[in-house]
Amino acid sequence: MQDRLTFKEILQDLAKAQASGEGKPLVGWTCTYLPVEILEAAGLQPYRILPEPSSEKADGYLDPNMCPLVKTNLGKAITGGYSFLSGIIILNTCDGMRRLYDAWRFYCPSPFSFLLDVPKTVTSLSVSYFKERLKELATQVEKHFKVEITTDSLNQAIEEANLTRSLSRRLISLQGRGAPPVKHSELLDLLSLGSRTPRSVFNKALEKMVRVLEGEPAGVSNAYRLLLTGSSLDGSALVRLIEELGGEVTISDICPGTRFVDYVEPSADPLFSLSHAYLHKTACARMFDSESRISALKESLLKSKAQGVVYFSLKFCDPFLYEAPFLEEALRELDIPVLFLEGEYTGRVGGGVRTRVQAFLEMLEKNGK
Amino acid sequence: MENERAREKLIKWAVKSPLTYRLLRPVLDLLTRKNDNEPFKIWVRFLLDAMNNSYARKQPVVWMSAFTPSEIAYGMGYVPFMPEIIASVVTYLGKSKGPIALANAYASSDLCSFHRCALGLVMEDYLPKPDLIISSSYLCEGANKFFHYLASYYRCPHLMVDAPYRGGSAAKKYVADQLKELVDKSSRLLGLVPDMSVMSQALELSNKARAYIAEINRLRRSRPSPFPGSEGLSYLAGMVFYSLGSKWGVDFFKTLHLSLEQKVAKGEGYLPEEKYRLLWLHHIRPYYKNEIFKILEEKKAAVSFEETNYLYWPALEPSKPYESLADKIISNIWAGSLERRVHAIEEMVEEYDIDGVIHFSHWGCRQSCGGAAVVGDVLKQKGLPYIVLPGDGADPDNFSPGQTRTRLEALIEMLG
Numbered sequence: 001m002q003d004r005l006t007f008k009e010i011l012q013d014l015a016k017a018q019a020s021g022e023g024k025p026l027v028g029w030t031c032t033y034l035p036v037e038i039l040e041a042a043g044l045q046p047y048r049i050l051p052e053p054s055s056e057k058a059d060g061y062l063d064p065n066m067c068p069l070v071k072t073n074l075g076k077a078i079t080g081g082y083s084f085l086s087g088i089i090i091l092n093t094c095d096g097m098r099r100l101y102d103a104w105r106f107y108c109p110s111p112f113s114f115l116l117d118v119p120k121t122v123t124s125l126s127v128s129y130f131k132e133r134l135k136e137l138a139t140q141v142e143k144h145f146k147v148e149i150t151t152d153s154l155n156q157a158i159e160e161a162n163l164t165r166s167l168s169r170r171l172i173s174l175q176g177r178g179a180p181p182v183k184h185s186e187l188l189d190l191l192s193l194g195s196r197t198p199r200s201v202f203n204k205a206l207e208k209m210v211r212v213l214e215g216e217p218a219g220v221s222n223a224y225r226l227l228l229t230g231s232s233l234d235g236s237a238l239v240r241l242i243e244e245l246g247g248e249v250t251i252s253d254i255c256p257g258t259r260f261v262d263y264v265e266p267s268a269d270p271l272f273s274l275s276h277a278y279l280h281k282t283a284c285a286r287m288f289d290s291e292s293r294i295s296a297l298k299e300s301l302l303k304s305k306a307q308g309v310v311y312f313s314l315k316f317c318d319p320f321l322y323e324a325p326f327l328e329e330a331l332r333e334l335d336i337p338v339l340f341l342e343g344e345y346t347g348r349v350g351g352g353v354r355t356r357v358q359a360f361l362e363m364l365e366k367n368g369k
Numbered sequence: 370m371e372n373e374r375a376r377e378k379l380i381k382w383a384v385k386s387p388l389t390y391r392l393l394r395p396v397l398d399l400l401t402r403k404n405d406n407e408p409f410k411i412w413v414r415f416l417l418d419a420m421n422n423s424y425a426r427k428q429p430v431v432w433m434s435a436f437t438p439s440e441i442a443y444g445m446g447y448v449p450f451m452p453e454i455i456a457s458v459v460t461y462l463g464k465s466k467g468p469i470a471l472a473n474a475y476a477s478s479d480l481c482s483f484h485r486c487a488l489g490l491v492m493e494d495y496l497p498k499p500d501l502i503i504s505s506s507y508l509c510e511g512a513n514k515f516f517h518y519l520a521s522y523y524r525c526p527h528l529m530v531d532a533p534y535r536g537g538s539a540a541k542k543y544v545a546d547q548l549k550e551l552v553d554k555s556s557r558l559l560g561l562v563p564d565m566s567v568m569s570q571a572l573e574l575s576n577k578a579r580a581y582i583a584e585i586n587r588l589r590r591s592r593p594s595p596f597p598g599s600e601g602l603s604y605l606a607g608m609v610f611y612s613l614g615s616k617w618g619v620d621f622f623k624t625l626h627l628s629l630e631q632k633v634a635k636g637e638g639y640l641p642e643e644k645y646r647l648l649w650l651h652h653i654r655p656y657y658k659n660e661i662f663k664i665l666e667e668k669k670a671a672v673s674f675e676e677t678n679y680l681y682w683p684a685l686e687p688s689k690p691y692e693s694l695a696d697k698i699i700s701n702i703w704a705g706s707l708e709r710r711v712h713a714i715e716e717m718v719e720e721y722d723i724d725g726v727i728h729f730s731h732w733g734c735r736q737s738c739g740g741a742a743v744v745g746d747v748l749k750q751k752g753l754p755y756i757v758l759p760g761d762g763a764d765p766d767n768f769s770p771g772q773t774r775t776r777l778e779a780l781i782e783m784l785g
Contacts, residue, residue: 063730063738064759065479070739092534095510099739102707106743115706117534119543120506120513125550126531129543288506288529290517313477318735321477322484322514326521342477 010205011186014193017201024198025086025145028110030073030100031093032260032281033118035274037157038138039089040199042147047085048195050256051076053234053347061103067096067316068345069232074100077108087112087144089137094286094319112144120288122279131275138271154270160199162263167206168194172258174213175250175304182213184228184249185236192235192256223248224364227301229327230254230312231285231320234345238312241349247361250304253297254312259284285319293323294330301336308337308364310357315342337363384495390421408625412604415617416458422448423497429559430497432519434504434512435652436701437530438694440575440614440685441503441548444568445555450497451611452487452519453512459486460656460763461603468493469764481733482763483653484515491519499525501555507532507704508736526558534706536699544695552691569687571614572694576684578613581622583680588629589673590721593638594646595629598672599662602654606677644669645784648717650728650744651737652677652703653762661758664774668781674721679713707740711747718753725754725784727777732761754783 024045029036036046051072058074076082088110090101101115117133119126138149168191175184182190190209194202224247228239232255239249252258264277283293301309309331313320324340331338339360341353383389394417401410423430431447433439435454442449459465460483468489469482475492476485490496504516506529513529520527530547533540556563589596596605605625612618632638647665649672655661665672682697698704702713717723726748730738738757745755756776761767 061742063735063741063757065730065732066735066739095735095739098534099707099735102740102743106707106746115534117540119533120531121529125543125546129533129539132539285514286510288513288517288531290514290521316479316735318480318511319514321480322511322518324477325475326514326518329521 010209011189011193014190014197014202014205017197022198022201026084027112028082028085028088029091030089030097031091031118032255032284033091033093033278034089034116035134035264035278037154037161037264037270037274038134038141038149040157040160041149041153042138042141042145044086044141044145044147045198046195048192048256049073049082049088050192050195050232051081053345055079055081058103058107061107062099065316066099067094067314069234069314069317070096070100072345074103074107077104080108082110085110087114089114089116091115092117093284094317096316096318112140114140119279120286122283122287122289122292127272127275127279130279131272134271134275151268151270154274155266157199158264158266158270158273160203162266163203164194164199164206165261165263167203167210168258168260169262170210170214171206172251182209183239183243184252185239185243188233188236188239188252188254188257191258195256221248224308224361225250225304225306227297227304227306227309228252228254228312229297229309230341231314231317232256232345233312234343234347237347237349238310238341238353241354241357242310245354245358245361247357249310250306251300253282253300255284258282285323290323290326294327297327298330298334301334306336308339308360310339310341310360312341312343315344337367381493381495385424385497387421387425390417390424393417408621408628409600409604411617411621411624412608415608415612415621418617419448419450419611423450426497429500429561431555432499432502432516434509434516435610436508436512437503437505438613438697439611440568440571440690440694441551443574443614444571444690445552445563446561446567447501447555447559449611450499452490452496453483454607454611455496456483456486456490456763457603457607457653457656459490460765463657465657465763466765468495469766479733481509481511481515481731482761482767484511484733486763488515488519491522499523500559501525502527503529503551503555505530505532505698507698507701510735511733528554530698532698532701532704534704536705540699541692541695544698545691548691548694565690568690572685572687572690574615574619575613576687578618578622579680579682579684581619581626582609582678584626585622585629586674586678586680588626588633591633592646592722593636593640593643594671594673595632595638596625597639597662598647598649598675599654601672601675601678602649602652603656606652606675609678638671640666640669640671642669643671645724645781646671646673646722647780648673648714648721648723648726649675650714650726650741651731651734653731654729655760655762655765655768657763657765657768659765659768659773660770661773661777664777668777670725670781670784672727673723674717676710676714676717679717681713703736707743710740711744714744714748715751718748718751723753725780726756727780728755728757729762730757730759732759732764732767754780756780756783 026047028049056075057071261281471489472485685693728741
């Protein structure tokens with residue numbers, strides 16, 4: 001009981017801290033391929049742009065067949081919801097994000113806008129190329145914000161971010177070992193807040209939390225263990241529904257969530273280290289090589305002993321929609337049941353989804369999975 | 370039922386037999402002997418030849434995404450096969466509904482219908498099997514995943530050129546290095562030794578065709594419009610995607626140039642009477658039977674030019690194939706930021722003396738449709754009438770004739 005309260009308090013503290021940014025200029029960003037260490041080394045506060053699902057959608061400014069997350073992002077920006085940001089960095093993640101970058105600059109220009117070009121492949125050529133683009137980003141940030149980014153400040157930011165990553169992994173490893181001391185929905189809320197909170201505040205909170213939870217004995221859980229993968233979720237409503245219906249998400253590979261870099265090597269060439277580590281992180285479906293994503297998912301499945309997979313794709317999300325048959329086939333070969341869900345960015349789970357999740361869990365029960 | 374199955378089997382056999390295409394050539398030549406549209410006849414012959422080569426498999430068959438420069442395949446001695454273009458031909462022949470329905474069982478119906486049509490054709494085993502697949506990452510986010518899935522389906526290798534968002538020397542080097550790697554890797558995979566003199570020849574042929582394209586585009590500025598936009602969006606665009614780097618490309622564009630030169634000299638337009646000049650945005654149009662161009666003709670509105678035929682790349686340097694093709698890729702106006710496309714559109718509006726603009730918003734295409742509002746607002750600020758025409762290039766079930774007519778009539782009203 002005490003731990004639950006601690007968790008809630010931690011979330012509340014983080015929510016307060018994210019708004020302040022410790023007085024640093026807040027710079028919005030959209031995709032986990034951005035090495036936020038560059039912004040932190042520049043004395044800026046990275047702020048992940050994830051609009052509340054209730055935000056206004058920019059239906060009149062983007063085609064009806066565009067990603068609902070992109071439309072919500074633009075809607076919130078146009079209605080002044082991001083006016084507190086000193087700049088935005090959008091990544092070359094997908095067609096939707098590229099068009100978001102165009103429309104954002106056209107309809108509600110930010111004082112600083114930058115599109116970071118992220119390669120789709122992981123090769124020595126792409127690592128070198130991405131390093132060049134990171135150098136360009138660093139130069140533009142230095143110029144606009146009149147700051148200096150040094151090798152030392154980058155390495156310091158990398159080390160602090162490494163601490164976040166290692167604490168986050170420790171927290172995630174507590175999932176699926178029996179009755180989870182922290183539910184996956186709570187974990188996602190925490191990581192989501194972490195992407196907007198000053199690093200030092202977040203690290204302290206995480207450390208406190210991990211220390212308490214690691215001391216807890218593993219409980220017994222009869223819930224059906226599931227792996228959740230797919231595109232951006234509109235909050236943790238789907239995970240809460242799974243938990244409510246007797247499932248347990250033991251691991252997820254969604255965005256925002258656990259699809260982050262493992263470790264970045266501090267070095268004499270920190271931009272190269274960042275380029276290398278970020279391109280080698282658990283891949284999003286936007287990357288060329290579906291096989292490495294699928295093989296990472298298979299590994300996660302084995303580790304977490306998940307009995308089924310829930311694959312969620314936002315409507316019109318090409319990378320995940322195109323990859324769906326690929327993944328379904330790979331999992332079929334492993335005899336792992338998959339529930340494919342396609343949805344809007346609304347923050348609500350409709351009756352149809354509830355029924356399908358319920359039927360999926362019943363199917364797992366019948367199959368004795 | 371038995372008869373139906375036997376009929377399907379026979380059709381499939383005919384589609385997959387190179388002999389069909391060799392026999393069709395003289396038959397079509399005979400049937401079209403009175404048709405004076407020579408460029409169209411070359412397109413048909415080109416397609417028949419491409420199909421013959423793809424099914425005969427005397428050279429490696431390499432599937433390519435539409436925006437991957439075809440010069441690579443011709444320069445390597447491969448037979449290029451472009452499923453997205455073939456899907457548009459299948460749609461033109463009125464046969465896209467079946468494959469799309471089949472693919473819908475596996476893929477979301479919100480994905481591009483050209484990809485779904487091609488996927489259905491793959492599943493029905495109508496297409497020539499690829500020895501290798503090559504795609505490029507720009508413009509269309511879905512294409513890479515689509516081709517990657519097909520590579521897994523056919524268990525063949527898939528190589529991709531990762532095209533950067535921005536130009537500049539680092540970007541050019543990144544692409545040129547990848548192209549070199551692609552040539553080396555594909556040769557190893559297919560057991561061939563690349564002959565760079567053939568690659569240089571392909572670039573020379575592409576340059577010859579490019580020079581004719583430049584002249585064709587210049588002639589199309591004439592009033593009245595000498596060439597129909599509906600054809601600019603079909604076989605003309607098809608040849609730009611599929612034939613550059615081959616002798617077919619040179620032959621086609623040379624013939625089209627000659628034909629337009631004669632028309633312009635005589636002051637002939639493609640419409641009986643031309644009152645308005647329109648620009649069509651997006652690379653495609655609906656290829657199944659529809660009344661869009663008939664409605665425009667009734668209103669005396671000519672589609673004078675299409676952005677897909679905008680000549681965006683510089684002449685290639687045959688002695689520097691990798692750098693040259695890298696230049697072609699990074700100068701694509703539809704890749705990167707929307708400003709580049711908007712500037713090109715403004716230039717086309719000026720050069721073709723455009724009165725109004727139609728943005729065809731193909732369902733499932735995020736890259737083009739995502740920019741339609743910004744493009745429209747820029748043009749409207751200049752006082753240019755602009756409409757978004759929602760529709761679907763390959764799926765006739767996703768097309769609303771009533772709504773289309775209303776929108777086109779609204780545009781004409783705006784034109785006054």
